[in-house]
Each structure stands twice: as C-alpha cells, then as structure tokens.
Amino acid sequence: MIYDPSAVAVIVFLAFVGFTVGLSFYLGGKAKSSAGYFAAHGQIPWFINGVAFAGDYLSAASFLGICGMIAAYGYDGFLYSIGYLAGWVVALFVIAEPMKRLGKFTFADALDAQFDSPGIKAAAGISTLVVSVFYLIPQMVGAGVLIQPLLGFEHWHGVVLVGVAVITIVVTAGMVSTTWVQFLKGSLLVVFSAVLVVLVLNQGLREGNDAFETRGPYPADQWPVMTEVDGRETLPEEDGWKASDQWVRLASPTNGFDLFRVYRSEDQVWLFQAQSIRETDLGVLIDGAPLGREADEKSLKPGGSIWKLPGEQTETGPLGPVDYLATLQQSEVMLWKKASVMHDNGDESTVYYPQPTPGSKVLRPGEHPRFAGIRGDSWVGRINFLSLMLALFCGTASLPHILIRYYTVKDGAAARKSTIVGIASIGFFYVLTLYLGLGAMTSGTLDVTNNNMAAPLLARGMSPLLFAIISAIAFTTVLGTVSGLILASSGAVAHDLMGGALGLHFSEAVQVRVAKWAAVVVGLIAIVLGILFQDLNVSYLVGWAFSIAASANLPALVMLLFWRGTTAKGIIASVIVGMVSSLGWILLSADTFEKVYGLDPASSPVPFSQPGIVTIPLALLTLVLVSWWSRSKPAGPEPAGA
C-alpha cells in the first residue's frame, strides 16, 4: 500500500514527545538520589502506578501485533491476549507484595534479600539485561517500521527519534518521568482503543468490498476452458501464470492485468480479484503495472471484508458486542492469503488473494500456522501450544521492567492496589483487541502485506483525526515500553552488576550518574540493534523474552517465597540454567532456523520451538537439587525462610 503520512499525526506525536520530555526536565530534580532515580522515592500514587503498569506492559507487540494477528487469522491472536493477562494473576496473587517487601530498586534485590550474595546479583543482573534486550529489539524495530507509513520518515529516523527521546526521559528523571510517560500512554491507549471499538460496533458488518471485483458464479463444468470472461479477454497462461485452475488474468484497460483467484464452491466457480507484487530490476510491478498513482500505474488496495452475512441481509447496522460476534460466527469472511508464482527469468511474484472462510473458523483457535498443530495429529504441535501458554502465564510476573514498578509505591497495599488497577486496564484493553482485530478484518482497511498496521488503518477508515491520534499513540506505545526497559537495564548495570556483583561502592550521586550513563549506553545499543535488525521479522522476540524470563526468573522467585530450603547457590544455578537452557533451546529451534538463519527448519535438533514446558521445570529442579546439595555441605549458607 502507498501511505499518506498525516501532518496531524506528526503534530500529535511531537506534542506528546515534547510534553513528556518537558515533564522529564521539570521532574528532573526528583531523581538526584538512588531512591528517586530507581524508584521515584516510592511516592507514586497507586492508581497512577496501576495505569503505568498498563503503559509499561502494553507494548507494540500487544497493540499492533495482537490486533494484526486477529485481523489476519482471527481468534488465535486473542490467545495471546488471554495468556498475557493470565500472567498478571500470578503477579497479583503470588509476586506483588513479596516483591515490594523484599526488594528495594531491582528484581535482583528481592532475590538476594536474605543472602547478600554477589553471585545472585550477577545472575539476576545478567538475566535482566538479556530479557530486556530481547524485549527492546522488537520495540525499536517496531518504531522504525511504524514511522515510515505513519509519519513519513525513514526507518532509522524512527529508531533514532525513539532512542533519543527515551534516553532523555530516563536520564532526566529516571523512574519519575518514566512513570508519567507510561501513565499518559496507558490512559491514551485504553481510552482511544475503546473509542475505536465503539465506532466499529456502531458501523456493524457489511457485505462486500467495493475496491475488488467478484465475478461469477460460472458452471464448474465450463472451467477451465474459457478464453474470455464476461466479454473480457483472458491473458495466455505463460511466464509462471500457468495454473489456470488457480489464477486467471484479464487484460487491463490501462496497463498490466487484473488478476483473479479461481474459487470453487460445490458445482460453481467464482473469480475473486487478487493482487500481485513482482520485484524486477527496473522496479516494483503491481499486477504487471509500475507501482504508483498515475493513470497507467497501480498500487495495492486495502482488503478485508464480509463475503456473506447470515440470512438475506447485506448490512447489519449498529451491533452490540455480543451480537457482533454472534453475527460474525454465522457469516463468511474474506481472509487474505499469500501465494507465490515463479517467473521464467527467476523473478518471483507474491500474490495476495481473498479466501472465503466461515466465521465459525475465524472465531476458533488453530487457524494461524503457529497454532495449527493443535488440530493436527502430531503431539509436537500440542506440546508447543502448551509450552507457549505456560510461558505467557509465567513470563509476566518475571519481566524485570514490570517488577521494578513495585518499588515506586509506598507499601505492599499500594503494590496490590496498583496491580488490581493494572489488571483492570490491561484486561479491558485485551477485550478490545478482539473487536479491533475483527473490525480490521472486515472493514476493507487491511494492508494485505503487513497486518501490523491493522489497528491504525482501521482508525483511518473511520476518521482522519482518529487515525492521526491512534498513529501517534501507536508510536508513543514504543516510548512507554522502551523507557521502562532502559530503566530496568540501567538498574541492572549500576545497582546489580557494578554495585552488587563487583562490590564497587558508590556514593548516591555517583551511583545515579553511573546508572544514567548505563541508560545512555543501553539506549545507544538499542538504537544500533533497531537499525541492524530492521529487515528481520522480530515480533516473535517478545515471545522469546517471555520464555527466558519465565525460565530464568520465576522458579527462583517462587521457590524463594515458598520453600524454606532455598539457598543462594540454588538460586544462582536456577537463574543461570533457566536462562541458558531457554536461550539455547530458542536458538536451536525450528522457528529460529527458518526465520533467522534461513536454514531448513527440519534440521533443528530440538523437537518443538517453545522451550517453557521443559526449561521452567528444569530451572525448578536445578534449584531444588543444588539447594539440597549446598545445604548438605558444612559451610553451606543459611536457609532462606519464606
């Protein structure tokens, strides 16, 4: 698709950045001590902190990734919403208050509260850095991917802009300004997503998409012998376009051709207009014509529509939230699929075509390739699914940038209340994701090449102003999450690794200065990684971060709280084994072989891609065995006590 950058979006976004950076400088005086920089003096009101949880947690992966996945495949994206929220139940009932009680500035503080072990600080600090970097890369790449269509700048402009803004926010006032940025972003995201959902429901469901032609039905026994369709000449089956039972090209009155997908339904044949992109040495061709907006040029059109509504109706009018889903359940939806056609000279055309799909299939799990295994015969697909859902359940309560937010409130009660506010806002948002995704799937606004843009483009279909606001919010989504990650990383470097593991004793002022420099360095690394990884599909790195966090951090944290036999050596071993095994498993998985190394996924040595179901119990077992072993030694450390 060709995007028109919105001047209003640029203004709204720059106003937001200007406001937050200005606020950071204004609040800068409050971050001169370690307690101010790392934990906002524990003075953040619980409600603000709760909404900031949502701002911290609802990353670009949540807003853009989940909505996009639902728009393209249906219910499967919603599985992430369910899993991500379930993790907050672990955070509230198991982790929140002990984290607040045991720790001071970082996650490592809580793990090390009863041991004072440099080893624990080192292991937890490194695990914080690893998880945060895996989480940072997709956020930074996301900033670059978003900025081009939304604001009209180059990829690296987006990465640098986010990097510089976030470094400024974190360095000026640490946790104080980070909290306020996340509060603003969390509120805006939830409120405007709700506005968008109200508009989607008010619009209801409507058959057809005026941008694409549908031809037929033709009797199936006449196919594929037709040489013309409705008086229009069909082009010869040549140069790769040979599968006449799949594709038909009609001569275009302007330039190139009009491409159609052959769809068979019982004894009828339908032709649905498709779109093809071919990259040649001379430039990009869309359906055989140069890419552009002139009369003899073509560009990709937005897709997504209802093929058939239940009964005789062609339009429903406004629908309630339950009726919307019930109507969709009985409809047929046009889902856009992808295929490729190889040409004689070695060029490849990517073809996007609509595929009528029953609503009952769209609203059930197992349509996305990642989840299709649950409907297959093999156990591997089911174990992969269980492993992913386990990692989502256990991952949230072990993400360092989320955990440090427990230190910004005054006591355990405030930690509990802010988690409840966080659960309510995040849960409400995740309910909205299903409607945003399904709205994008059926409103004729979907970029068929990039479903990450589903939510902003849905807004564009409603109103240009809403598009500008949602685009700016999508971009600031990255700001809120990245600032939390950089703050967590700077705490890990200055407080856990340099102060704790290496035993360097800094004065308050020096520790804050070291942390600020660490934030600058991590921020610069994030900028470089965001530019280096720009061509890689990195959205699944968030899933990696969850698996690593769940394996490295959660077993140690839970056992520390609930098993009196836990020792320092047990915790160190558990964090290291959990981190190394999950990271190693991921790097050797079929997913990584295919998407990162470009190797044959069948050559992967691990049986399934999601490590959690193996590595979380492994870390737990390691903790128990090493704790027993170290306690049996005469010089072993004291038991932890819960």
Place this chain on the structure above:
Amino acid sequence: MPDPANTSPATAERRGARLGMILFLLYTACYLGFVLINAFSPESMDRIVMAGLNLAIVYGFGLILLAILLAFVYGFSRRREGTAESTGSQKGGQP
C-alpha cells in the same frame, strides 16, 4: 486457623496471602482447563454455548473477566489492611 479477632498486621497479612493463594489456584485451574481443551479437544471450542457464541469466545472472555473479578474480590477483602501495613514494619530495604 487464625483467630478472627486477631487483626494484627502479621495475621492479616497471613490471611491475605492465604486468600491470594486460593484465588490463584482457582484461576490457575480455569486457565489450565482452557489450555487443555484447546490442546486436546479443540473441536469442543467450536460448540455454540450461549447467545450464539462458541466456547472459545465465552471461555476466553470468561478468563479475562474472571481475572478482573478475582482482582477486585482480593482488593476488596483486603481493603482494611492498607493503613496497618503502611505503618507496620517493613522487611527489606524500603526506599
């Protein structure tokens, strides 16, 4: 069993932790049920169970709403502890 008349912060905290654990186990059982049905009987998720909605939608929304509901139940039942806790002793290093 703790004495109901004993409202010291430590007792209230213990009682709160136990309530938290019960609610956690309740939610975990529901989540586990959802995940296991998806993994081993995905066709059950297609069944229409109420108001024209299938089990996948009803169970999925139910889990999100249950999380919010349990969070409020937990917060409401521990609402009186805040003051006692904030003035009570804090282990670990508070900022």
